[in-house]
Every structure is written in C-alpha cells, then in structure tokens.
Amino acid sequence: MLIKAPRGTRDILPPDVGQWQFVEGKAAEMCRIFGYQEIRTPVFEHTELFLRGVGEVTDIVSKEMYTFQDRGERSLTLRPEGTAPVARSYLEHKLYGETQPVKVYYIGPMFRYDRPQAGRYRQFHQFGVEVFGADDPTVDADVMVLALKFFRGLGLSDVTLQVNSVGCSACRSAYRTLLQEQLREKVSGLCVDCTDRYEKNPLRILDCKNVRCHELTENVPMMTDHLCQECATHFTAVKQAMDKLGETYLVNPRLVRGLDYYTKTAFEITSSVLGAQSSLGGGGRYDHLLSTIGGPEIPGIGFAIGLERALLAMEAEKVSIPVANTLDAFVATAGDVGADEALAVTMMLRDAGIAADKDYLGRSLKAQLKFADKKEVRFLIILGDEELKLGMATVRDMKNGTQQSVSMTGLTAHLTALVKEAK
RNA sequence: GUGGGUGUAGCUCAGGUGGUUAGAGCACCAGAUUGUGGCUCUGGGGGCCGUGGGUUCGAGUCCCAUCAUCCACCCCA
Numbered sequence: 001m002l003i004k005a006p007r008g009t010r011d012i013l014p015p016d017v018g019q020w021q022f023v024e025g026k027a028a029e030m031c032r033i034f035g036y037q038e039i040r041t042p043v044f045e046h047t048e049l050f051l052r053g054v055g056e057v058t059d060i061v062s063k064e065m066y067t068f069q070d071r072g073e074r075s076l077t078l079r080p081e082g083t084a085p086v087a088r089s090y091l092e093h094k095l096y097g098e099t100q101p102v103k104v105y106y107i108g109p110m111f112r113y114d115r116p117q118a119g120r121y122r123q124f125h126q127f128g129v130e131v132f133g134a135d136d137p138t139v140d141a142d143v144m145v146l147a148l149k150f151f152r153g154l155g156l157s158d159v160t161l162q163v164n165s166v167g168c169s170a171c172r173s174a175y176r177t178l179l180q181e182q183l184r185e186k187v188s189g190l191c192v193d194c195t196d197r198y199e200k201n202p203l204r205i206l207d208c209k210n211v212r213c214h215e216l217t218e219n220v221p222m223m224t225d226h227l228c229q230e231c232a233t234h235f236t237a238v239k240q241a242m243d244k245l246g247e248t249y250l251v252n253p254r255l256v257r258g259l260d261y262y263t264k265t266a267f268e269i270t271s272s273v274l275g276a277q278s279s280l281g282g283g284g285r286y287d288h289l290l291s292t293i294g295g296p297e298i299p300g301i302g303f304a305i306g307l308e309r310a311l312l313a314m315e316a317e318k319v320s321i322p323v324a325n326t327l328d329a330f331v332a333t334a335g336d337v338g339a340d341e342a343l344a345v346t347m348m349l350r351d352a353g354i355a356a357d358k359d360y361l362g363r364s365l366k367a368q369l370k371f372a373d374k375k376e377v378r379f380l381i382i383l384g385d386e387e388l389k390l391g392m393a394t395v396r397d398m399k400n401g402t403q404q405s406v407s408m409t410g411l412t413a414h415l416t417a418l419v420k421e422a423k
Numbered sequence: 424g425u426g427g428g429u430g431u432a433g434c435u436c437a438g439g440u441g442g443u444u445a446g447a448g449c450a451c452c453a454g455a456u457u458g459u460g461g462c463u464c465u466g467g468g469g470g471c472c473g474u475g476g477g478u479u480c481g482a483g484u485c486c487c488a489u490c491a492u493c494c495a496c497c498c499c500a
Contacts, residue, residue: 115497
C-alpha cells in the first residue's frame with residue numbers, strides 16, 4: 001500500500017515523458033495556430049459548480065466525483081471535467097467585458113471515481129478548448145476541425161468524427177415527449193438500463209449498445225427531424241462549413257452526450273483501435289451553461305480530448321514518436337584522474353550549451369564506456385593521466401569508433417562543432 | 424456499482440494429481456592481458472510465491488476472505 005500508486009492512477013516514468021511532451025506540444029502548437037490562448041484553473045472547485053454546471057442527474061456528478069470537505073468545512077471537488085471550471089473563471093474575471101469571442105485551451109489532469117478499464121483511469125488527462133461569446137456556426141466547425149487536425153498531427157489515421165444536433169431547450173423537450181410516446185409500447189422490450197433511461201433520459205436509449213434496443217428504435221423519429229427553425233438552420237450551416245473545408249464527418253442522429261449542458265451541435269471523435277472505450281474526445285455547444293451557473297446568457301462551445309486515449313491509439317497505430325536525444329557528451333576518467341577534474345570539464349561543456357554528464361560511481365573506464373553506450377551518448381571525452389600531462393583530452397565518437405586528441409583549451413569549440421554536425 | 428479473468432525476480436513467464444535448498448529468458452552488476460562500448464563466454468546480486476486466515480504431518484500448489492490488476496457492462500475522455 002505504502003509504495004503503490006492509488007487505484008486508477010499511474011506514474012509517467014522518464015522513458016514515457018517524451019511522448020507526453022510531444023502530444024502536449026502538438027496541442028499547444030495547434031491552438032496557437034487556431035488563435036487559442038492557454039488558461040490554467042485550479043484542480044479543485046466548489047462542489048456546487050459541478051452540481052449545477054454538469055448536472056445533478058448525470059453519472060459524473062451522481063457517482064463519479066472526488067468530493068471532500070476541507071478544514072473550513074467547505075465541500076470541494078477534484079474537477080471531473082474542464083468546461084465548468086473554465087466557464088467559472090470566464091465569469092469570475094468578467095472576460096465577457098473584453099473583446100469577444102474568448103478562445104482558450106487547457107491541458108491537465110481530471111478526476112473521476114470510475115472503475116478502471118482499458119483507456120479509463122481515475123486520474124486522467126484532457127486537452128480541451130472553449131470558445132465563449134460566439135454562436136456562429138463557423139465556430140462549431142472551427143472547434144471540430146481543430147480536434148481533427150490535432151489527431152492528424154499526432155499521426156493518427158483511424159479517426160472518425162460523428163456529429164449531431166441535440167436541439168435547444170425548446171425543441172429538445174418537445175422531442176423528448178414525442179420519443180417517450182413512441183416508445184411507450186416498447187418499454188418492456190428494452191434492456192434494464194434503457195427501462196431506466198426511459199424516464200431519466202430517453203434520448204440515451206437511441207445510443208444503447210444493446211442490439212435489441214437498437215432494433216426497437218429502428219423506426220422511431222430522430223432528433224434531427226424535429227429541430228426548431230433556429231436549431232435546424234444552425235445545424236445546416238455547421239455542416240455546410242465542414243463541407244466547404246472538405247472535412248468528412250458522419251451525421252449520427254443517435255449521438256447523445258452525457259453532460260446536461262449541451263445544446264445544438266454535439267460531436268464525438270472515435271477510433272476503432274481503442275477497444276470498448278472508443279471515444280478519443282467529444283464536445284459540443286452549450287449556450288445555457290454560463291447562465292446556469294449564474295452568469296449572463298452567453299453562448300459557448302468546446303471539446304475535451306483524452307490524452308491517455310490519444311497515446312493508446314498512437315501505440316495501436318504504431319505511430320513513431322520523435323524523441324529528443326538526451327546527452328551530447330559523457331566525460332570519462334582513466335587512471336588517477338580525479339572526479340573533480342571530470343566535473344570541471346563537464347561543467348565547462350555545459351556552460352557552452354552542450355548536454356554533458358560524467359560518472360559518479362568510480363567505475364572503470366570500460367564500465368563508463370558501457371554506460372555511455374547504453375545512454376546512447378554520441379561523444380565520449382576521456383580524461384587520463386597521459387592526456388592531462390599534455391593538456392589534452394581524447395574525444396571518441398561512439399557511433400563510428402574513431403577518436404582523436406584535442407587540446408583542453410580547444411575542447412569546447414571542438415565539441416560544439418561536432419555536436420552541431422551530428423544534429 | 425455489476426460480471427468474469429489474473430496475481431511467482433525489475434520485465435515476460437515455467438513450476439502435472441500438495442512433498443526437501445522455487446527456476447528460465449531478458450534486464451542489472453562484475454570479470455575474460457591491470458586505459459576503450461556493442462557480439463560472445465563466465466560468474467554474481469536479487470523472490471514476505473499480492474495480503475490475511477483456514478485445511479493438512481507438510482501449501483507457490485487446495486478452500487475462504489481481502490487487496491491489486493486486466494477485460495466487459497454502466498458511463499465517458
């Protein structure tokens with residue numbers, strides 16, 4: 001217990017950090033190009049924010065939150081998602097008073113008390129974006145394309161975008177009633193989960209994996225055919241914008257997202273290489289979220305992408321990740337040359353911007369060579385009695401095995417040139 | 424929260440029907456003309472057999488519980 005990471009959490013060890021930096025770097029780069037700026041919010045918030053923002057009847061809130069009391073008796077919750085906190089920050093700092101729209105992105109850990117599974121963790125990481133203060137359909141397209149280009153940038157090819165419109169408060173509630181009427185006769189034939197959904201969230205029945213439920217809803221009317229004028233126009237415009245960009249997508253009228261706040265556009269990006277948790281990311285428009293948590297009526301839209309899943313998909317698709325090389329040079333000693341002498345030389349190289357290190361365990365020259373080889377260091381500097389007497393050092397190229405004598409005074413310049421050439 | 428699989432060395436795994444000091448490969452460390460890596464050879468360090476109970480003369484092996492992990496459901500990223 002003592003030396004075990006808690007359930008559903010894990011360490012990202014040095015050999016894997018490079019992949020994370022690559023993915024996070026891609027996200028930042030893509031966002032910069034798309035005109036988004038980074039925002040960082042706390043990892044915990046007042047519990048009420050999620051109760052009201054995400055919705056009390058959602059699974060996230062009803063059974064997956066890490067909620068605790070602090071010493072001041074406040075109920076706090078480790079953020080289960082990023083949209084509500086960013087929306088809160090936007091309101092708190094009255095960013096609606098500035099030039100609109102506000103386009104931001106975030107990268108960081110989220111927490112959900114779920115049972116761990118392939119691609120699902122209790123602490124996981126999301127990259128997400130939010131746009132506040134613009135309800136134009138081209139914003140919807142902007143957001144979706146950013147997500148797609150991000151995945152492409154990672155080298156993923158098995159990526160599918162599914163789009164739907166879940167309507168607004170007006171047309172959705174009308175459709176919901178219609179759907180319940182249509183399904184009234186068939187409720188008994190649905191699976192246990194769907195029987196429950198019939199009352200709580202009938203739209204979700206359309207999304208059920210159960211084949212039987214799918215059959216029973218075969219001829220039921222779809223949301224997309226019952227949108228109000230405004231929502232229908234918006235949805236058409238979103239699709240037009242995507243078409244104009246030549247982006248492919250699948251209209252899935254059965255797509256329903258789990259969070260309460262979505263309106264109009266809802267989308268999900270999936271990969272078939274992921275197993276049961278096939279969703280790489282998802283998002284949508286939330287035109288009433290801000291007012292729900294106490295702000296003015298301001299439209300918003302965003303997405304969240306699971307970084308672990310992106311990494312998993314990259315692994316499954318065998319995408320090679322460019323990893324930055326570590327050390328440029330390793331300083332080895334032979335004979336009676338002291339460790340402090342080696343440290344001084346190492347430091348001299350570092351001061352010139354060369355990534356260098358030395359042996360700290362008093363190992364034999366042979367062992368030092370072996371170490372440098374394992375660490376894939378290109379250049380080895382050998383400091384020995386003979387060299388030092390002459391004010392020289394031996395520089396060995398580990399790649400082709402050649403070596404030459406270089407004067408101590410010219411060592412830095414010599415290596416700088418070698419390292420530059422090697423890169 | 425529900426169902427199923429699995430827990431033996433750092434990693435991947437062997438250890439028929441319970442029976443002496445629990446093994447292999449890889450990894451790690453050290454040697455093989457005392458100043459030179461990769462290949463090869465030799466040797467070495469490492470194991471509360473997940474944990475706690477129970478059955479038994481005797482448990483890595485059987486039973487129960489528990490924890491962890493994996494997969495699926497639910498849900499989602």
